[in-house]
Amino acid sequence: xxxxxxxxxxxxxxxxxxxxxxxxxxxxxxxxxxxxxxxxxxxxxxxxxxxxxxxxxxxxxxxxxxxxxxxxxxxxxxxxxxxxxxxxxxxxxxx
Amino acid sequence: xxxxxxxxxxxxxxxxxxxxxxxxxxxxxxxxxxxxxxxxxxxxxxxxxxxxxxxxxxxxxxxxxxxxxxxxxxxxxxxxxxxxxxxxxxxxxxxxxxxxxxxxxxxxxxxxxxxxxxxxxxxxxxxxxxxxxxxxxxxxxxxxxxxxxxxxxxxxxxxxxxxxxxxxxxxxxxxxxxxxxxxxxxxxxxxxxxxxxxxxxxxxxxxxxxxxxxxxxxxxxxxxxxxxxxxxxxxxxxxxxxxxxxxxxxxxxxxxxxxxxxxxxxxxxxxxxxxxxxxxxxxxxxxxxxxxxxxxxxxxxxxxxxxxxxxxxxxxxxxxxxxxxxxxxxxxxxxxxxxxxxxxxxxxxxxxxxxxxxxxxxxxxxxxxxxxxxxxxxxxxxxxxxxxxxxxxxxxxxxxxxxxxxxxxxxxxxxxxxxxxxxxxxxxxxxxxxxxxxxxxxxxxxxxxxxxxxxxxxxxxxxxxxxxxxxxxxxxxxxxxxxx
Numbered sequence: 001x002x003x004x005x006x007x008x009x010x011x012x013x014x015x016x017x018x019x020x021x022x023x024x025x026x027x028x029x030x031x032x033x034x035x036x037x038x039x040x041x042x043x044x045x046x047x048x049x050x051x052x053x054x055x056x057x058x059x060x061x062x063x064x065x066x067x068x069x070x071x072x073x074x075x076x077x078x079x080x081x082x083x084x085x086x087x088x089x090x091x092x093x094x095x
Numbered sequence: 096x097x098x099x100x101x102x103x104x105x106x107x108x109x110x111x112x113x114x115x116x117x118x119x120x121x122x123x124x125x126x127x128x129x130x131x132x133x134x135x136x137x138x139x140x141x142x143x144x145x146x147x148x149x150x151x152x153x154x155x156x157x158x159x160x161x162x163x164x165x166x167x168x169x170x171x172x173x174x175x176x177x178x179x180x181x182x183x184x185x186x187x188x189x190x191x192x193x194x195x196x197x198x199x200x201x202x203x204x205x206x207x208x209x210x211x212x213x214x215x216x217x218x219x220x221x222x223x224x225x226x227x228x229x230x231x232x233x234x235x236x237x238x239x240x241x242x243x244x245x246x247x248x249x250x251x252x253x254x255x256x257x258x259x260x261x262x263x264x265x266x267x268x269x270x271x272x273x274x275x276x277x278x279x280x281x282x283x284x285x286x287x288x289x290x291x292x293x294x295x296x297x298x299x300x301x302x303x304x305x306x307x308x309x310x311x312x313x314x315x316x317x318x319x320x321x322x323x324x325x326x327x328x329x330x331x332x333x334x335x336x337x338x339x340x341x342x343x344x345x346x347x348x349x350x351x352x353x354x355x356x357x358x359x360x361x362x363x364x365x366x367x368x369x370x371x372x373x374x375x376x377x378x379x380x381x382x383x384x385x386x387x388x389x390x391x392x393x394x395x396x397x398x399x400x401x402x403x404x405x406x407x408x409x410x411x412x413x414x415x416x417x418x419x420x421x422x423x424x425x426x427x428x429x430x431x432x433x434x435x436x437x438x439x440x441x442x443x444x445x446x447x448x449x450x451x452x453x454x455x456x457x458x459x460x461x462x463x464x465x466x467x468x469x470x471x472x473x474x475x476x477x478x479x480x481x482x483x484x485x486x487x488x489x490x491x492x493x494x495x496x497x498x499x500x501x502x503x504x505x506x507x508x509x510x511x512x513x514x515x516x517x518x519x520x521x522x523x524x525x526x527x528x529x530x531x532x533x534x535x536x537x538x539x540x541x542x543x544x545x546x547x548x549x550x551x552x553x554x555x556x557x558x559x560x561x562x563x564x565x566x567x568x569x570x571x572x573x574x575x576x577x578x579x
Contacts, residue, residue, distance in 0.1 A: 003456070015410060015455040016417075016432070017448050018440040027452070033511050034406075034453050040399040041469050044476065051471030052478060053301060055287045055527020056333055056551065063327065075194045081424035090419050091430050 003032050096121050097257040098574075101166055101314040104260055108155055108165040115155065115165030119148035119209050122167045126211065126258050133234050135243075135252035137172045138180050139212035147209040154207060163321055164207030169259035171250045172213040173220055174200050174305070175294040183296045184216040184228040184246075187416050187423045187442035197294025198329070199263060199305050199322045206321035211259055215249030218444045219413065220270055220298045222246050223516040226507055227446045235278060236575040237541050241500035244274030244516075250308045251278040256578055261309040261318055265295055267302045268401055269496075269520025272532035275308055276495035276544025279534045281561065281571060283307045283315040286552050287527035288333030290319075291326035299408035300331070302401075302524045311571055312533065312561035316340035319554060335552055343559040349383030351560065354488030358394040359519055365498035371536030371543040372494045378567055379492070387488055391480040396473050397522040398514060403457050403470035404525075409447075410454030416442065449510065478526040481548070490560050491548040494519055495532040499541035519546060529554050533561045534570040542570075 005028045012019045019027050073086060082089035096118055099107065107113055123141055130136055144167065151165035175181050175193035177200075182188045196204070204210075217227040225233040225248025233248040235241045236256040243252045247264035251274035254262050264271040266284035275282025284306045295305055307318040320341065325334045355376060360369060380386055418424040418438025425441055428434035443451070457466035484491060496516060506513040523530040528551060532544040549557035565571050 007456075008452070011452050011455050011459070014459065015451050016414075016435040016439050017443070017451060018436050019452075027449070030449060030510055031453055031456070033509075034402055034449070034514075035456070037511050037514065038399045038403050038457075038466065038470075040396060041403065041473055042465075044393070044396055044469070044473050046469060046472035046476070049472040049475050051468050052475035053471065054331060055301075055478065055525075058288070058331060058333060061327075061330060072194065076420070079190070079192055079194065079421045081418065081421075088420055091428050091434055093431050 003028060003035060097125060100310050101260050101317050104166050105163065109160065115148040115151040115209060116145065118165065119144050119167050122211055122258065129256060130258055132239065133236060133252045133256050134231055135215055135233050135249040135256065135258060136169070136212045137182055137215050137230050137249065140179055140210055144209050144211050151207050151209060161205065161207040162317065163203065165209060166260050167209045167211045168203065169211050169214045169250060169253050169262040170200060171216055171247055171262065171264045173216060173265050173296050174263060176200055176210065176213065179213065181213065182229070184218040184230060185443065186229045189229065189423065191422055195294060198291035198324065198326045200294065202324055203321050208321065214253050214262055217246035217248065218447050219296070220246040220265055220267055221409070221446050221450055223269065223273055223513050224506065225249065226503065227444055229444060232503060235500045236578055237279060238500060241502055241541065242277070244277035244500065246270040247274050247308060251275060251280055254280055254308050254310065255575055261307060261314055263305060264308045265303060265305050266524065267299050267405060268524050269517035271306045271308060272520050272530055272546055273496050273516060275532040277500040277542065279542030279573065279575065281309050281312050281315050282532045283319065284523065284530050285319060285323065285554050286529045288331055289335070289552065289554065290322050291324060291329045291332050293326055293328040297412040299405040300412060301408060302405060312531065312558045312565055313341065313344060315531065316344060316558045338555050340555050340558055343555045344562040346559050347383065348379060348560055348563045351384045352387055352488045353379055353384050354387050354389040354484055354491045356389050356391045356394065356491060356493055358391050359493030363497050363515065363518065364494060365538070367538040368494055368498055368543050371538065372545045375535040375545050375564065376492065378564060382563060382567060389484050389488060391484060391522065393473065393476045393480050394522055397477055397525055398518055400470040400473040400477065400525060401521045402514060403466045404474065406450040406454030407457045407467050408454070410451045410458065413447070413451055446510070474525045477522055481526045481528060485550045490557060493546055495544035495546040499538045499543055523548055529557055531557050531561050533564060536570060
């Protein structure tokens with residue numbers, strides 16, 4: 001499946017990654033190469049094959065609804081870029 | 096001391112031939128003197144290592160020393176280590192001091208192992224040459240103009256240059272076994288779910304598995320004994336009884352059936368690498384094993400399936416790096432979108448961004464069935480090939496990597512050529528099976544590895560088969576030139 005330079009802008013937005021104008025052609029080319037590689041899959045006959053999510057087909061384990069974690073907010077916030085009064089600071093979202 | 100295996104060091108420590116503090120100081124001195132050449136460590140934790148060693152010596156003096164008491168090892172920088180920078184080879188986490196220990200770090204600490212430091216790696220474990228690390232490439236101790244393999248290149252180089260007795264590593268598509276092959280080591284990737292992933296920074300969650308890089312299969316068994324556990328904190332960990340992985344080592348391989356898949360000896364395999372693996376097959380024959388040609392007919396689809404599944408899971412996992420709670424944050428973000436976009440664009444390297452974009456594409460509206468779903472179906476076909484093969488054979492043997500270590504820059508301009516490095520290791524990850532790479536020769540002075548693949552949870556048998564080869568041969572005892 002071919003990918004166009006205009007698709008890259010959409011993907012970059014979805015992934016929250018900026019692709020500078022000067023790099024769009026090269027990024028398009030290299031991602032197209034990867035997609036050419038994975039297009040080999042289309043030749044496989046997978047009629048009726050169940051997709052495999054876990055190698056041992058394990059299902060989600062359940063546990064009792066009990067508190068197991070202690071509050072470590074101070075330790076977690078010590079490595080945050082910006083905090084105030086126990087809150088994480090980001091640029092203003094609502095004016 | 097640094098020439099000894101973990102098994103020998105355990106003997107030496109327990110018989111008081113040397114103390115853990117002496118041994119640890121010796122390794123730290125070697126790292127200081129030699130690692131400028133190899134760049135195998137990102138962080139050396141000298142103070143902590145000496146404190147742990149002193150603690151180990153106390154326990155050795157009493158009679159309750161655990162299995163690895165006092166043995167100096169290194170951790171791949173993908174494993175969270177409480178209070179120590181855990182960078183994952185990325186600028187994104189250059190300032191990340193982990194607030195907790197990975198389960199395997201806890202397990203090895205409980206077994207008495209001493210942590211020397213954190214090893215270099217491809218950024219977020221994405222790469223097969225260690226060239227994508229934010230901290231610069233690692234050099235292969237066998238040939239410093241060549242790559243050590245990746246992504247666990249630092250772990251491999253540190254053990255091959257005798258700067259650690261053993262190292263932890265992780266393997267999503269070959270990241271333990273391929274560096275083991277390129278650096279002349281024993282590299283074990285256990286069954287998916289055998290070792291906890293808790294505290295191992297996630298790349299592709301349905302494929303990632305922690306394992307070991309060591310000099311011998313016996314050392315792998317010793318480390319796996321300490322690492323393996325059922326961990327309720329990892330929801331994909333499998334509750335399977337633990338065994339002593341050393342127990343079967345001495346069994347003969349007489350009567351064992353080894354399968355040789357035709358698909359692993361085709362186009363793209365270096366003829367001299369093939370010859371070294373063929374010679375290893377002959378060795379097993381002479382030890383009494385039965386050799387049987389087999390077919391794994393969907394092998395040719397493995398790389399394609401992997402490069403959908405791994406980028407898709409990577410794009411989801413790496414969405415957590417947003418510049419808000421930890422890790423890299425851009426300067427002066429003008430709004431929230433700018434904060435996300437610039438923190439991620441500046442914090443991630445080229446290969447990581449490429450995989451996030453590929454994964455975003457594969458998961459985007461309208462493409463899910465054609466890519467992710469299709470790849471997961473092919474994944475089952477690949478698993479079924481192995482399940483059928485294991486009805487006829489006990490283990491499967493083939494090359495680990497298509498050729499020996501290549502020069503820096505040889506594959507960086509063509510990502511697809513780099514991806515094909517893992518053509519023989521990826522199927523094992525897709526199926527979730529255990530695999531071990533062991534050295535079986537030299538080509539042009541560089542090591543060649545062969546890969547043994549076992550059935551689910553057959554690590555004990557796999558290490559037995561690897562160990563018996565190492566009893567009969569001395570490839571694993573050869574050190575890189577210049578490494579005394």
